[in-house]
Amino acid sequence: MNLKRLNTLIRKERKQLIRDPFNLIVGILMPIVLLLIFGYGMSVDIKNIQLAIVEPEKSDMSSEIVARFEASKFFITRVYRNTPEAVRAVENHQSDACLFLPQDLPKKIASGNVSFLIVTNATNPSQAMLKENYIKSIISSAFSPEQKIAVNLVTMKSRMWFNESNNSRYFMIPGVIVIIMSLIGTMLTAMLMAKEYEHGNLESMFVTPMTSLEILIAKAVNNFVLGTIGLAMSLAAAYWLFDVPIRGSLWVVLLGCGVYLIMALCFGLLLSSITKNQFVASEMTLVFTFMPAMLLSGFLYEIENQPVFIQYITYLVPARYFVDFLQTSFLVGNVWPNILKNVTVLSGFALFMMILAIWKNPKSLEG
Structure with missing residues (x-):
């Protein structure tokens, strides 16, 4: 060379x-x-999730849950009083998920027997699971420590290493x-x-x-x-x-x-x-x-x-x-x-x- x-x-x-x-x-x-x-x-970040919330009757607890979803940057919320309207919103792709709040919510929390129904559009399964987890975390945050113990809710804390903002x-x-x-x-x-x-x-x-x-x-x-x-x-x-x-x-x-x-x-x-x-x-x-x-x-x-x-x-x-x-x-x-x-x-x-x-x-x- x-x-x-x-x-x-x-x-x-x-x-x-x-x-x-x-x-x-x-x-x-x-x-x-x-x-x-x-x-x-x-x-792959999930933002602006269209969420339908069925609130059959107003209470302090149901209002607190709705307020937390409305304050979240991840959700755009619509509140319905009856189930058929919310179901139609999910079927027509106007909503990505639907949260059904139970009737007599304060009484059921006090008795320690409360359950929430979450329905998600699972045409994209991985995103549906993420949306469900987001909804669960906000519901959990609305409960006080005493209420979590009463309804057997387990509080978990997590930290994101190396990508703190996820x-x-x-x-x-x-x-x-x-x-x-x-x-x-x-x-x-x-x-x-x-x-x-x-x-x-x-x-x-x-x-x-x-x-x-x-x-x-x-x-x-x-x-x-x-x-x-x-x-x-x-x-x-x-x-x-x-x-x-x-x-x-x-x-x-x-x-x-x-x-x-x-x-x-x-x-x-x-x-x-x-x-x-x-x-x-x-x-x-x-x-x-x-x-x-x-x-x-x-x-x-x-x-x-x-x-x-x-x-x-x-x-x-x-x-x-x-x-x-x-x-x-x-x-x-x-x-x-x-x-x-x-x-x-x-x-x-x-x-x-x-x-x-x-x-x-x-x-x-x-x-």
């Missing part, structure tokens, strides 16, 4: 990169657009950054190299003294810089725009992101050497990076809840380790066993992809 020749080639690739608006859009604009779309569009964006945004890095890192080199194949530029470059390794390094270096700019903008937006804490050391976060970006760039080089076509390269990028990062990384769906054979497949998905690393670094801090394990595995993936890209490209160019 000739360093002077490599430096000249890197400068040439940089000028070519700057002149191509597609690369700038993918590397700089796309991360911000995706982060805004996913950050604001994807949320904000879904805290774990969603690191996962979104993983998807962004997977997509743009692979697409930058895959599309660029596929374009070179289509135009026949690589074959003409190989009649020069430049080696295939020098060409690959020059392509990767400039795209690494472009991807790093996109990463920096994503981290800045996560911290200042979405208020997601970064409790780990910034240099540790950047180190892990850099290793993953190198792996993605090398994977893009490998894809382009196989496809040699921009359209096919873009499709394969979506199939082999975006979809696994979304579905098999533990970002949206718990890996433990997936079929056993799928769980084994996830060990071959680099995004699984990057999601674990990034969420821990953002929300928990520098947990060194976690950092060392995930960065080591990602480094292994990066080295493997690099070897495959170097092995495949000369063969496809010269053979």
